[in-house]
Amino acid sequence: MSSTLIIDSLRKQISSCEAQLKDLRRQLAxxxxxRRQKQEKERLGETxxxxxxxxxxxxxxIADAFRSEVYAALxxxxxxxxxxxxxxxxxxxYKRYGRQLIMPEIGLxxxxxxxxxxxxxxxxxxxxxxxxxxxxxxGVGKIGIIDGDVVEESNLHxxxxxSTSRVGMSKVESAMVFLSSLNPNVQLTPHPxxxxxxxxxxxxxxxxxxxxxTDTPASRYLISDTxxxxxxxxxxxxxxxxxxxxVVLNNPPLPPGDPKGGPCYRCVxxxxxxxxxxxxxxxxxxxxxxxxxxxxxxALEALKVLTRTPEPPSxxxxxxxxxxxxxxxxxRSRKPKCAACSSSATVTAEALxxxxxxxxQFCGAVNPVEALRPSERISAENYAKVRMGVNPFTGSExxxxxxxxxxxxERVQFxxxxxxxxxxxxxxxxxxTPVTTTAAEVAQMPNRLDGDGDDRKEANAKExxxxxxxxxxxxxxxxxxxxxNDSQVTVQKMKQLGLDxxxxxxxxxxxxxxRAWRESVDLEFPDY
Amino acid sequence: xxxxxxxxxxPITVEFTGGLEMLFSNQRKHELKxxxxxxxxxxxxxxFLVRYLCENVMKxxxxxxxxxxxxxxxxxxxxxxxxxxxLEGEDMYEIQRRDNILFVSTLHGG
Numbered sequence: 362m363s364s365t366l367i368i369d370s371l372r373k374q375i376s377s378c379e380a381q382l383k384d385l386r387r388q389l390a391x392x393x394x395x396r397r398q399k400q401e402k403e404r405l406g407e408t409x410x411x412x413x414x415x416x417x418x419x420x421x422x423i424a425d426a427f428r429s430e431v432y433a434a435l436x437x438x439x440x441x442x443x444x445x446x447x448x449x450x451x452x453x454x455y456k457r458y459g460r461q462l463i464m465p466e467i468g469l470x471x472x473x474x475x476x477x478x479x480x481x482x483x484x485x486x487x488x489x490x491x492x493x494x495x496x497x498x499x500g501v502g503k504i505g506i507i508d509g510d511v512v513e514e515s516n517l518h519x520x521x522x523x524s525t526s527r528v529g530m531s532k533v534e535s536a537m538v539f540l541s542s543l544n545p546n547v548q549l550t551p552h553p554x555x556x557x558x559x560x561x562x563x564x565x566x567x568x569x570x571x572x573x574x575t576d577t578p579a580s581r582y583l584i585s586d587t588x589x590x591x592x593x594x595x596x597x598x599x600x601x602x603x604x605x606x607x608v609v610l611n612n613p614p615l616p617p618g619d620p621k622g623g624p625c626y627r628c629v630x631x632x633x634x635x636x637x638x639x640x641x642x643x644x645x646x647x648x649x650x651x652x653x654x655x656x657x658x659x660a661l662e663a664l665k666v667l668t669r670t671p672e673p674p675s676x677x678x679x680x681x682x683x684x685x686x687x688x689x690x691x692x693r694s695r696k697p698k699c700a701a702c703s704s705s706a707t708v709t710a711e712a713l714x715x716x717x718x719x720x721x722q723f724c725g726a727v728n729p730v731e732a733l734r735p736s737e738r739i740s741a742e743n744y745a746k747v748r749m750g751v752n753p754f755t756g757s758e759x760x761x762x763x764x765x766x767x768x769x770x771e772r773v774q775f776x777x778x779x780x781x782x783x784x785x786x787x788x789x790x791x792x793x794t795p796v797t798t799t800a801a802e803v804a805q806m807p808n809r810l811d812g813d814g815d816d817r818k819e820a821n822a823k824e825x826x827x828x829x830x831x832x833x834x835x836x837x838x839x840x841x842x843x844x845x846n847d848s849q850v851t852v853q854k855m856k857q858l859g860l861d862x863x864x865x866x867x868x869x870x871x872x873x874x875x876r877a878w879r880e881s882v883d884l885e886f887p888d889y
Numbered sequence: 890x891x892x893x894x895x896x897x898x899x900p901i902t903v904e905f906t907g908g909l910e911m912l913f914s915n916q917r918k919h920e921l922k923x924x925x926x927x928x929x930x931x932x933x934x935x936x937f938l939v940r941y942l943c944e945n946v947m948k949x950x951x952x953x954x955x956x957x958x959x960x961x962x963x964x965x966x967x968x969x970x971x972x973x974x975x976l977e978g979e980d981m982y983e984i985q986r987r988d989n990i991l992f993v994s995t996l997h998g999g
Contacts, residue, residue, distance in 0.1 A: 488999040576999040578964075601998040604907050629973075630995060634964025638954055640908060642998040652999065676966070676973075678993060680906055683917065690968050690991075693975040789911070795950050 449473055454546065458500050471668040472500060478667045479503035481568040483556055483584055485536040486510075487642070487652035488598050488659060489574035490522040495660035497540045501667070503548045504540065505568060508532040509555035519649035556580060558713050558720065561587040570666055572659050573597040576641060578633045579720040585610060585626030586708045586718075589617055589701045594671075596662045597626065598655040601645050603681035605655035608692070609662050611702070612671045618704030620695050624674050627708075628696040636725040651681055730846040732853055737869040741877040744839060764837045765830065769851045770875075774843065778887040780878070786826045788847040794827065796857045830860050837867040845874035898922035899933060899986050903942065907994035909965065912949045919946060923984060935967065936960075936980035938990065955992075966993040 423431075449469065450458075454476075461467045467475075480501050482489045485508045497504055510532050512523040522539040523532065533553040540549055552564055556575075565571060565587050573584045573595060581597065588595040594612040598605065608629070615622030642652075658677065665672075674692040701708040712718050739747070747764065766783040768775055775785040830838065838855065842848040848870035855861065861868050871878065879886040903919045910917045927937040939961055943952055953962070960980065961967055967974040968991040969982055984990070 484999060486999055574999050576997055578997055581997065599996040599999050601908065601996040604996060606907070606993070606996050629966070630964065632963035634995065635953070635957070635962065638962070638964060638994070639997055645908070645998065647998055655999075676993075678906060680917075683906075688971065688991075690966075691972040691976060693973045792951060793949050 450476070451546070454500065457544075457546075461499065467668060474668050475500050475664070476502045478570065479505070479568045480570045480572065480663055480667075481505040481507065481565055482572045482574055483507050483580070484574035484576065485520070485522060485532045486516065486574060486576065487519040487600065487647060487649070488656040489572070490520045490536070491653050491656035492572055492574060492659040492663070493536060493540060494522060494543060495657060496663060497544045497547045497549075499660070499664060500544065501547065501663075503550065503568075505550040505552060505564075506533050506536050506540075507552035507554070507556055507564065508536075509553065515643075519647060519652050521653070556583065558583060558718050559716055562591065562710060562714060565593065566591055568593065570663055571595050572663060574656065574659065578639060578724040581626055582633065582723065583720045586701050586713065588614070589625050589706075589708070590710050590713065592616060594623070594666050595626075596659045596666065598659045600647060600652035600655045601640060601642060603648055603651055605651055605658075605679040607655055607658050607662065607677040607679070609666065609671075609674070612666060612674075617702045617706045620697070622695055622702060623671065624693060624695045625699065625702045627701045628694075628699045629676075629692060631696065631700070633724040636727045639724075639727075648681065651679070654679060730849045732849040733870060737852060738849075738872045739839065739869055740872050741881050744871050744878075745882045747839070764839055765833065767830070767838055767840045767851070769840060769842045769847050774889075777889060778875075780841070780875075783841065784829075786851075788842065788851065790826060791847075791851050791854055794854070794858070796854070827858055827860065830855070834862055834866060837869075839869065839871060841871040841878070842874045844876055845870065845872055848874060897925050899925050899984055899988075901938075901984060901987065902989045903938070903946075904989065904991045905994075906991065907996050909955070909992050909994045912947055912951065912955055913942075914948055921946070932983045934980060934984060935969070935974060935982050935990070938984060939980070961992070964995050966995065967991075968993060 448455075450472065454472075455462065458467075458472055462469065462472050478501050480496055480503070482493050482496070482504065485493060485506050489506070489508070493504060493506060508531070512520075512528050512530050512532055512535050514525075514528055516523055516532075517525065517528075520532075522536045523530075524535070524539075527535040527538070531553050533551045537549055537551055540547065554560070556564060561583055565584075571584060571588055571593050573581060575581060575584065576599070581599075585595060585597070587593075588611050592611075592614040594614045595610040596607075597610055598607045600606075610623055610629075611625050612623040613621070658679075674694065676690045676692050678688050678690065679686055695702050697703055698705060700706060708718065762782075766780060768779055768783040768785050769788040769791060770785070771787045771789060772785060775783075775787075779785070838860065840848040840851045840855070842851070852868050852870050855868050860866070873880075875886065876888075879888055899922070901921050901923055903921055904917055905913050905919075906917060913919065923933055923938060923941060925933055927933055931937075933941075936959075939956060943956060947955060955965070956962060967979075969977045970989050971991075974980070974982060
């Protein structure tokens with residue numbers, strides 16, 4: 362039904378475009394004809410006579426409507442004069458930008474500044490999509506977009522430039538399709554690859570302003586350092602779950618060593634966070650409008666940077682469930698010993714282009730967990746066989762009740778889909794559980810001495826899952842999670858807690874987690 | 890921990906955001922009565938508050954997600970009454986009654 366509608370609508374659009382094209386061809390032919398006439402007249406040296414005897418009659422003697430007609434018929438020269446008048450903006454631009462043009466905050470001068478400006482948007486994901494749309498809409502003259510990813514289905518709830526039909530296309534290409542149709546006046550430059558230390562300077566040097574719409578600490582340091590080296594202001598934002606943060610850096614973009622310049626990312630965050638504390642949108646989740654709000658605010662700050670004088674540095678934090686939702690915090694100025702923007706800076710253009718600055722190493726990476734021995738792991742296929750009947754470890758008959766399957770994904774994910782018969786012990790609870798959990802040991806922990814009732818309740822809650830698993834000391838425990846990392850850590854923790862009865866009970870994890878289960882056992886198991 | 894009578898405490902608001910609240914019982918806002926003096930009878934400052942939070946408020950054993958080398962770990966901004974703590978003397982800032990101390994973990998998603 363809906364596809365028929367789409368086909369009809371496309372047919373209508375095509376015939377309407379064809380009609381438009383025909384009309385444009387007619388107008389072009391007329392304009393060319395007009396130009397030929399004018400050139401002909403010029404060649405004949407025709408000039409206006411100063412004392413035209415027609416003047417009096419034309420000005421005072423006839424109806425205005427008729428006068429217009431006579432002018433039009435007699436005098437292509439008058440039209441030429443009008444056409445020669447050059448306006449600072451194109452005719453269509455007055456109309457297109459009229460609603461912001463009439464504001465004192467923009468005005469003609471502001472619009473011209475936008476038209477002459479060039480902005481680089483690094484990353485066209487949740488932040489970059491709305492930011493690019495609003496900047497293109499506002500008439501920023503040149504917009505560069507850089508991204509090395511392709512559009513995925515899981516992007517679409519928040520990355521508003523991309524569409525269902527463009528899944529698999531490069532994000533840069535998909536963004537170009539949207540933006541050029543939104544505003545054909547904007548000159549778009551695609552950079553369909555990831556920003557690297559070697560390419561950062563040549564990529565960024567021709568732009569007036571940079572928007573950091575990326576999603577890793579490494580890229581944030583790289584972009585900030587490059588902005589300092591090239592003296593470009595930087596609008597940086599980030600978002601996760603229901604929170605967002607926004608900061609304008611290096612504004613004003615004064616040379617390194619000038620304390621009056623705006624602080625850079627390294628001034629605010631001299632050291633990168635420990636990699637295990639960094640949570641991505643894929644792992645932590647993200648609400649579309651939350652990252653959308655932050656991207657829109659980046660576009661807003663970009664317009665302010667391009668049309669106004671800099672304000673003192675501040676950090677805006679957004680939290681969807683807080684009241685008020687926005688808070689603005691006064692930030693420090695440039696750090697006197699900053700590695701990037703002080704007079705003693707160690708980040709140099711040579712270091713960057715030679716590749717001697719390794720941002721990925723600087724920020725560290727979380728290696729895939731390899732915590733268990735092969736005998737402590739079982740493949741998804743073999744676990745499926747355990748559920749069917751035979752236990753490959755003991756050779757004995759098995760049923761679902763013959764073992765315990767512990768799913769350590771967080772409660773919400775467990776609620777989305779689960780293997781039948783699995784019990785949920787969220788990994789956050791596992792991680793919170795101290796290895797010393799006997800009542801006597803808990804009482805001896807110095808931190809708990811002056812704890813209130815809540816503390817004890819909490820301690821009890823932590824123990825309850827351990828107690829629950831102690832209740833059936835003979836049943837082997839299989840641990841599963843989303844991808845097969847948390848499950849390994851959990852197996853280790855369970856053994857530290859003595860749940861394996863000194864090795865008498867088998868505890869192990871399902872290799873590759875529920876992803877492996879879906880890929881090799883049950884294709885219908887939801888992929889989220 | 891020193892004995893705390895009501896007169897010896899400072900009422901303050903401590904807030905956590907950017908995911909840090911997960912380490913503090915999933916509660917963003919905590920109204921606290923902080924002992925007015927630290928272990929060595931000096932006026933309570935931010936460094937003491939951080940130790941106090943670790944020992945008394947944080948129930949999660951993963952202390953390294955909040956402190957590293959006796960200071961707030963990299964990637965956490967400390968804001969005193971809506972200003973960067975670097976503007977106020979960092980962890981030496983002496984805490985005043987009804988101060989609002991906000992711990993913000995930086996986000997990286999986008």
